Amino acid sequence: MGLRAQVRTRDGWAVRHAVVTVTDMSGAQVLRVTADGDGAVSTGTDLAPGPYTVIVTAMGYAPAAATALVTASGRAEVGTVVLARQGGSELPPPGTWSLDPAHSSVGAVAQHLGISSVYGRFTDFGGRIDIAPDLSRSRVDAVIRAASVDTGNGLRDKHLKSPDFLDVERYPEITYRSHGLTPSGPDRWTVHGSLSLHGVVRDVDLELAYLGTGPDPWGGVRAAFRATTELRREDFAMHYNQVVQAGISAIGTTLRVELAVQAVQGEALPTA
Structure with missing residues (x-):
């Protein structure tokens, strides 16, 4: 039911207790939910059909955003959201x-x-x-x-x-x-x-x-x-x-x- 996603690191590990915020196209927050210990997210609540922005944050990681399209059933499958460690794009020092x-x-x-x-x-x-x-x-x-x-x-x-x-x-x-x-x-x-x-x-x-x-x-x-x-x-x-x-x-x-x-x-x- 509702919106479902998985939050993972780039090497496939679950990001436990990541915070997922869903906003509509006007920027208004629709819901906020925390991923479980396996990095799984399920809102459990049907959403009105239409496009939404999904913002995923977790301590030590750079935030990531994805777009979710909720169908007439009130459900959306976001799939896997990959988080990079904060500053991870910076190369190691020479x-x-x-x-x-x-x-x-x-x-x-x-x-x-x-x-x-x-x-x-x-x-x-x-x-x-x-x-x-x-x-x-x-x-x-x-x-x-x-x-x-x-x-x-x-x-x-x-x-x-x-x-x-x-x-x-x-x-x-x-x-x-x-x-x-x-x-x-x-x-x-x-x-x-x-x-x-x-x-x-x-x-x-x-x-x-x-x-x-x-x-x-x-x-x-x-x-x-x-x-x-x-x-x-x-x-x-x-x-x-x-x-x-x-x-x-x-x-x-x-x-x-x-x-x-x-x-x-x-x-x-x-x-x-």
Whole structure:
């Protein structure tokens, strides 16, 4: 009934207790409601048909506005309203930023049997981001210990570490070094770099989103990013493929890589 919406951050988290104000076209306030703990908004009251302005505010976030058209049923679906952190469009200050593994993740998703997905991650990694005054000259360097792969299944992890896949004895490290940056929006970039995996080096682009900067409890400053890319196993000489019935591969040939990164300003991380 009435107006319904979801309030989310740019990386998909619910913004709890955001305040939603609805005004008519004259600017008069029609109603005001607070989102629940899941970021959901439902007015529960039918509105007169017509266009309305929906203004969403929350502490620590920049306000956002959307237009809602209420139908003759008295209902309107606003969909998802995305809030950016206050000042989030401002870039992190130039300098060195150290990746914080305790608050970051390196994950990958592969298709299994053509019908579902298997999720994995690497637990041992590090890196740094050097943000230049001329943003296009910024650099990213990261290293992952291949043997830290973890899919939640010991037998599968052993196979992934074998010569069929990562061959961790011969190639213990996976590295990424950027060599360029192309803007794709006010807080989004395509990072161009070289990925060294399984003894093969190939150019790989990361689709990077900047999520904002803020203080941490230890007196430091943190910046958050999200990045994604897709890799083909064959491009890195990982040709293992068990085929099951109907010609379907047991493991998909494409991996979707998902990175969630917190970086701390400076060369060293806080000790706490």
